[in-house]
Amino acid sequence: xxxxxxxxxxxxxxxxxxxxxxxxxxxxxxxxxxxxxxxxxxxxxxxxxxxxxxxxxxxxxxxxxxxxxxxxxxxxxxxxxxxxxxxxxxxxxxxxxxxxxxxxxxxxxxxxxxxxxxxxxxxxxxxxxxxxxxxxxxxxxxxxxxxxxxxxxxxxxxxxxxxxxxxxxxxxxxxxxxxxxxxxxxxxxxxxxxxxxxxxxxxxxxxxxxxxxxxxxxxxxxxxxxxxxxxxxxxxxxxxxxxxxxxxxxxxxxxxxxxxxxxxxxxxxxxxxxxxxxxxxxxxxxxxxxxxxxxxxxxxxxxxxxxxxxxxxxxxxxxxxxxxxxxxxxxxxxxxxxxxxxxxxxxxxxxxxxxxxxxxx
Amino acid sequence: xxxxxxxxxxxxxxxxxxxxxxxxxxxxxxxxxxxxxxxxxxxxxxxxxxxxxxxxxxxxxxxxxxxxxxxxxxxxxxxxxxxxxxxxxxxxxxxxxxxxxxxxxxxxxxxxxxxxxxxxxxxxxxxxxxxxxxxxxxxxxxxxxxxxxxxxxxxxxxxxxxxxxxxxxxxxxxxxxxx
Numbered sequence: 001x002x003x004x005x006x007x008x009x010x011x012x013x014x015x016x017x018x019x020x021x022x023x024x025x026x027x028x029x030x031x032x033x034x035x036x037x038x039x040x041x042x043x044x045x046x047x048x049x050x051x052x053x054x055x056x057x058x059x060x061x062x063x064x065x066x067x068x069x070x071x072x073x074x075x076x077x078x079x080x081x082x083x084x085x086x087x088x089x090x091x092x093x094x095x096x097x098x099x100x101x102x103x104x105x106x107x108x109x110x111x112x113x114x115x116x117x118x119x120x121x122x123x124x125x126x127x128x129x130x131x132x133x134x135x136x137x138x139x140x141x142x143x144x145x146x147x148x149x150x151x152x153x154x155x156x157x158x159x160x161x162x163x164x165x166x167x168x169x170x171x172x173x174x175x176x177x178x179x180x181x182x183x184x185x186x187x188x189x190x191x192x193x194x195x196x197x198x199x200x201x202x203x204x205x206x207x208x209x210x211x212x213x214x215x216x217x218x219x220x221x222x223x224x225x226x227x228x229x230x231x232x233x234x235x236x237x238x239x240x241x242x243x244x245x246x247x248x249x250x251x252x253x254x255x256x257x258x259x260x261x262x263x264x265x266x267x268x269x270x271x272x273x274x275x276x277x278x279x280x281x282x283x284x285x286x287x288x289x290x291x292x293x294x295x296x297x298x299x300x301x302x303x304x305x306x307x308x309x310x311x312x313x314x315x316x317x318x319x320x321x322x323x324x325x326x327x328x329x330x331x332x333x334x335x336x337x338x339x340x341x342x343x344x345x346x347x348x349x350x351x352x353x354x355x356x357x358x359x360x361x
Numbered sequence: 362x363x364x365x366x367x368x369x370x371x372x373x374x375x376x377x378x379x380x381x382x383x384x385x386x387x388x389x390x391x392x393x394x395x396x397x398x399x400x401x402x403x404x405x406x407x408x409x410x411x412x413x414x415x416x417x418x419x420x421x422x423x424x425x426x427x428x429x430x431x432x433x434x435x436x437x438x439x440x441x442x443x444x445x446x447x448x449x450x451x452x453x454x455x456x457x458x459x460x461x462x463x464x465x466x467x468x469x470x471x472x473x474x475x476x477x478x479x480x481x482x483x484x485x486x487x488x489x490x491x492x493x494x495x496x497x498x499x500x501x502x503x504x505x506x507x508x509x510x511x512x513x514x515x516x517x518x519x520x521x522x523x524x525x526x527x528x529x530x531x532x533x534x535x536x537x538x539x540x
Contacts, residue, residue: 004388005388006384006385006388006394006396031400032400117400118400173400174397174423174424177397177398177400178395178396178397178398178423179381179384179394179395179396179397180393180394180395180396180420180423181388181393181394264423264424267421267422267423267424268421268422268424269422270421270422271421271422271425272422274421343424344424345422345424345425345426346422346424346425346426347426347427348426
């Protein structure tokens with residue numbers, strides 16, 4: 001039995017990526033996620049598993065190092081926070097178009113622009129709707145606990161390799177900076193070169209005994225072929241939507257009102273729900289764990305049972321658009337959010353329930 | 362059992378590390394814990410605060426609007442957190458540097474002259490451990506033994522010789538609270 005430890009979400013990410021048996025991490029420091037690179041530097045995995053840890057000269061360099069590593073079939077990741085993730089978008093689009101598995105962590109801070117270093121969820125649109133150019137999706141995982149930060153490293157890599165598409169862990173400053181109990185996974189060995197070749201027959205890791213060399217590129221100047229590529233990407237996205245939706249429900253059995261929230265905000269809402277239930281108001285919650293693919297069917301099902309839905313986000317109202325698409329006007333869907341790095345407290349969520357739905361709390 | 366605690370003061374007073382030591386003690390005692398810092402650009406001189414929750418059941422929100430116990434170490438923090446202590450809760454403050462005293466009558470108010478005590482111990486770095494002792498006297502959410510086990514586990518071996526001094530500081534803090 002692995003021991004229970006106390007650590008920050010960012011530190012847990014660093015431990016988890018080494019223990020996954022990843023081959024490389026390429027990053028550039030930015031608050032509130034600098035502890036990822038710092039912890040990796042302290043743990044010195046290049047001396048144990050042989051994993052590369054490199055502080056690149058910029059975010060753009062780091063994401064292109066990820067592209068290079070991923071093209072050879074290696075398990076590689078990068079991390080940053082909002083402004084740095086914006087810089088990486090070109091590279092992320094290229095990864096998606098080249099059908100390369102990779103893991104990207106965004107510990108969101110308040111924006112737009114250089115903004116603040118405090119928590120935010122204002123990159124929801126960027127993460128779930130593309131972000132870079134072209135028709136593509138990332139698999140987007142939203143951790144609410146330090147344990148999920150840890151577990152989603154392996155989940156993110158596994159999904160990325162299964163579908164040959166980049167995955168993103170979309171966290172916020174709260175989950176990155178807070179400490180709580182965590183159990184780390186056991187150390188897995190890094191794959192051997194032979195295992196990489198067997199798992200990734202598409203990888204550009206030397207022709208060897210293959211008849212043809214592998215070429216990894218996102219360029220296809222022939223429109224007809226580019227459409228074939230796009231159709232293949234879309235087929236992958238439909239398969240992901242079919243099989244990989246993840247979410248957690250809280251008190252939904254008898255809920256008359258539903259909150260939809262993700263990440264740390266879902267925990268703040270859970271406290272408000274505990275208080276509301278103590279006052280006799282039946283509030284439930286669904287917490288999307290995959291923001292893409294989004295749990296639309298589950299929200300549609302719950303919308304048939306409740307009188308109103310409240311989304312709570314650290315932004316001006318982004319996920320609410322996906323909730324409204326799922327609900328199709330059956331019940332009122334309202335938004336409550338704080339911006340610019342302000343994190344609402346449970347009392348503000350209760351106030352909003354009172355105001356929007358006229359409940360007595 | 363669930364104790365929602367905020368510790369607030371100037372950066373450099375050991376606010377975040379006091380919270381961390383308390384959280385580790387909770388871990389040692391097999392309790393659920395969260396430690397959530399205000400991680401703004403607070404360095405020496407700025408204000409810093411940390412929310413620590415210790416509970417025997419899973420913890421939902423790591424972010425709170427009211428607290429069972431507040432430990433405040435400067436005027437700004439006293440002004441900010443005095444109104445946020447739940448009725449019946451506890452407010453611990455260090456009177457050095459405080460010019461407007463807390464005025465609520467529905468909470469327990471405990472002045473702890475930790476700066477004075479740290480000078481007596483001839484080590485200003487014992488300041489936050491004295492306050493932690495006072496906090497644990499008022500609110501015995503974890504035993505002192507768990508604090509010491511936590512220190513032993515988290516301090517590098519080369520600093521283990523400081524554990525007796527920390528124990529002394531904890532005891533000093535406990536003595537400063539009138540029963």
